[in-house]
Amino acid sequence: MNIEKSTTLELRLRPPEHRVSRRAIGHWAASAGAGWLLVVAVQAVVVATADDPPSWLTVTLLLSCVLAPLHLLVMPQWRYRVHRWEVTGEAVYTQSGWLKQEWRIAPISRIQTVDVERGPLEQLFGLSRLTVTTASAAGPLRISGLDRDVAVSLVDELTHTTQAVRGDAT
Numbered sequence: 001m002n003i004e005k006s007t008t009l010e011l012r013l014r015p016p017e018h019r020v021s022r023r024a025i026g027h028w029a030a031s032a033g034a035g036w037l038l039v040v041a042v043q044a045v046v047v048a049t050a051d052d053p054p055s056w057l058t059v060t061l062l063l064s065c066v067l068a069p070l071h072l073l074v075m076p077q078w079r080y081r082v083h084r085w086e087v088t089g090e091a092v093y094t095q096s097g098w099l100k101q102e103w104r105i106a107p108i109s110r111i112q113t114v115d116v117e118r119g120p121l122e123q124l125f126g127l128s129r130l131t132v133t134t135a136s137a138a139g140p141l142r143i144s145g146l147d148r149d150v151a152v153s154l155v156d157e158l159t160h161t162t163q164a165v166r167g168d169a170t
Contacts, residue, residue: 013103016086016093024083024145027125028076036068085130085143087157092132094141104141110134114158116151130154 043061047053079098086093092106113133122128128151133140146154 013105014093015103016084016095018085020080020083020085020143020145021127021147021150022080023125023127023147025076025080027121027127027145028079029072030125031121032075033068033072036064036072040064040068080145083143083145085146087154087161089161092141092158094143096142096144104138106132106134106136106141108158108161110136111158111162114155114162116155118148128152132158 040061043057043064047058047061075098079096082095082098082101084093084095090108092108092111094102094104096102111132111134113131115131115133117129117131118127119129126148127144128146128148130143130146130151131140132142143151143154
């Protein structure tokens with residue numbers, strides 16, 4: 001992939017330098033835990049209140065009670081080891097996922113917008129999500145689990161950097 005400037009720069013796919021905030025582990029665990037709690041609660045209520053609950057439902061309830069703690073222990077740690085980001089004068093690099101992993105590079109000259117989002121659970125953990133929208137058909141780059149102050153600093157840096165780059169970001 002090449003960017004045209006006064007000289008041609010080559011961007012290569014490589015692991016980004018920075019990890020997300022360590023508090024992202026708790027956020028991912030709490031978010032997944034809420035989902036598991038709902039699944040187990042619904043199954044438990046049906047099994048406990050039905051006159052003759054189907055045996056498959058009892059089996060799925062037991063499986064959920066085994067899989068939920070395993071998922072809550074493994075997934076957040078794994079995601080923390082994978083999720084990375086980096087911003088240079090030439091590009092934004094991201095790496096995310098846990099079972100399905102994705103590495104992305106967006107040249108600074110292609111950036112159209114930079115957004116910060118904070119959902120209620122993210123606010124509780126002091127985290128933010130950064131979305132970098134580009135002219136790419138692959139969609140925006142997202143960095144989840146950033147410390148709130150780091151996200152604000154990145155928005156400032158990317159705004160300043162993109163204003164200095166000539167072009168129409170297409």
